[in-house]
Amino acid sequence: MNASVTNDGRQAAALLNDDNRFKLAVFGANVSGGCSVTSAEGTIAVNWPESRHIAQLADQAGLDAMIPVARWRGFGGETNFNDRCFETFTWAAGIAAVTERIQVFSTMQVPTVHPVRAAKEAATIDHISGGRFGLNLVAGWVEAELRMFGLPQLPHDERYAVSDEWATIIKRAWTEDTFDFDGRYFKLPSVHSEPKPMQTPGPLIMSAGQSPAGSAFAARHADLQFIFLPDISKTREIVAAQKARALEQYGRKLKVMSLAYVVCRDTEAEAREYYDYYVHQKGDWQAVRNLAAGAVGNMQSADATDPAMLEALLAGYGAVPMVGTADQIAERMRYLADAGLDGMTLSWVNYAEGISQYQRELLPRLQALGLRH
Numbered sequence: 001m002n003a004s005v006t007n008d009g010r011q012a013a014a015l016l017n018d019d020n021r022f023k024l025a026v027f028g029a030n031v032s033g034g035c036s037v038t039s040a041e042g043t044i045a046v047n048w049p050e051s052r053h054i055a056q057l058a059d060q061a062g063l064d065a066m067i068p069v070a071r072w073r074g075f076g077g078e079t080n081f082n083d084r085c086f087e088t089f090t091w092a093a094g095i096a097a098v099t100e101r102i103q104v105f106s107t108m109q110v111p112t113v114h115p116v117r118a119a120k121e122a123a124t125i126d127h128i129s130g131g132r133f134g135l136n137l138v139a140g141w142v143e144a145e146l147r148m149f150g151l152p153q154l155p156h157d158e159r160y161a162v163s164d165e166w167a168t169i170i171k172r173a174w175t176e177d178t179f180d181f182d183g184r185y186f187k188l189p190s191v192h193s194e195p196k197p198m199q200t201p202g203p204l205i206m207s208a209g210q211s212p213a214g215s216a217f218a219a220r221h222a223d224l225q226f227i228f229l230p231d232i233s234k235t236r237e238i239v240a241a242q243k244a245r246a247l248e249q250y251g252r253k254l255k256v257m258s259l260a261y262v263v264c265r266d267t268e269a270e271a272r273e274y275y276d277y278y279v280h281q282k283g284d285w286q287a288v289r290n291l292a293a294g295a296v297g298n299m300q301s302a303d304a305t306d307p308a309m310l311e312a313l314l315a316g317y318g319a320v321p322m323v324g325t326a327d328q329i330a331e332r333m334r335y336l337a338d339a340g341l342d343g344m345t346l347s348w349v350n351y352a353e354g355i356s357q358y359q360r361e362l363l364p365r366l367q368a369l370g371l372r373h
């Protein structure tokens with residue numbers, strides 16, 4: 001790779017540097033139920049000792065990042081899935097203060113916060129964390145949440161036009177002394193923001209848009225794009241296309257990651273048995289139908305009524321299943337890494353147990369495969 005084709009000088013950032021070939025981040029540890037729509041025991045309850053414990057376990061296990069979910073109301077059903085959710089800027093500031101090396105993200109629904117305020121909040125957490133902060137930018141997804149703010153859900157692609165200006169402003173606030181911004185959605189005189197973030201030119205930006213407009217936004221603004229992979233045999237072509245677009249259109253190096261949920265047991269039969277328990281016996285199908293209608297129904301790429309999609313959403317927010325023995329899961333990660341994927345988020349029904357098990361069982365196998373240090 002041409003040395004001039006890099007986004008910045010943030011080579012210390014765990015998700016950008018070359019330390020671990022396959023990056024792994026904990027996803028959704030700040031929201032009730034986490035990523036599994038089930039009444040099975042041990043899911044995320046949402047209290048501070050729990051958040052702190054999980055983040056410290058992840059930090060000690062050498063995982064690369066904590067990525068929270070931004071939710072403002074639950075999806076109903078028996079569990080009211082995701083109803084309790086720590087606000088992600090304040091959560092990240094707290095997590096930053098109790099961890100040493102893991103990267104800490106906030107998830108930011110663009111329409112709900114002004115970019116000048118967000119620039120300063122992000123810079124502040126970047127200082128608290130010693131340069132470990134990152135932002136997950138969401139253009140606007142669940143309409144019922146935006147209504148709570150008195151905001152309209154804009155037509156799909158216009159959300160990304162707003163986000164484009166928003167991201168441009170926050171990046172300029174992180175790097176320029178004082179500037180005027182004269183856009184279609186924002187007209188801001190003499191924008192100024194001090195202190196600058198510790199990272200130059202600023203905290204990492206991730207985006208999880210899946211649509212053409214979302215992917216174009218990621219190519220232009222994000223360091224990391226997160227994609228759903230309903231069919232992992234297509235990984236190579238999808239990842240290559242996203243990276244090529246960022247490089248060819250914007251001269252930017254984009255990392256592409258996906259999502260996984262983990263059920264790891266001594267035998268495949270035990271893993272499948274537990275899957276059956278939390279999905280088929282304890283699954284909250286009403287909540288998942290609401291989630292599908294309220295969120296996935298907004299996506300151009302997904303059919304919110306497809307039974308396989310509903311089950312995947314219930315089992316792990318539509319992520320790639322990692323259900324089996326540690327050897328099988330490590331092998332699946334190797335397959336994805338070989339297809340060009342830079343890493344994944346991870347979720348479990350029980351995060352604390354899952355992270356400890358990761359460190360004990362999975363990490364040595366990933367090290368042996370050359371995926372992790």
Ligand SMILES: Cc1cc2nc3c(=O)[nH]c(=O)nc-3n(C[C@H](O)[C@H](O)[C@H](O)COP(=O)(O)O)c2cc1C
Pocket residue numbers: 068069070071107109136137138139140141142207208209210211212213214215226227228259298299300345
């Ligand atoms: C890893 C990941 C994390 C996401 N986090 C959130 C979130 O916390 N809150 C939210 O409203 N949407 C979240 N989204 C939704 C995306 O930002 C995006 O709106 C969705 O994938 C649809 O893509 P599209 O806007 O390109 O159609 C997330 C998606 C993924 C894959």
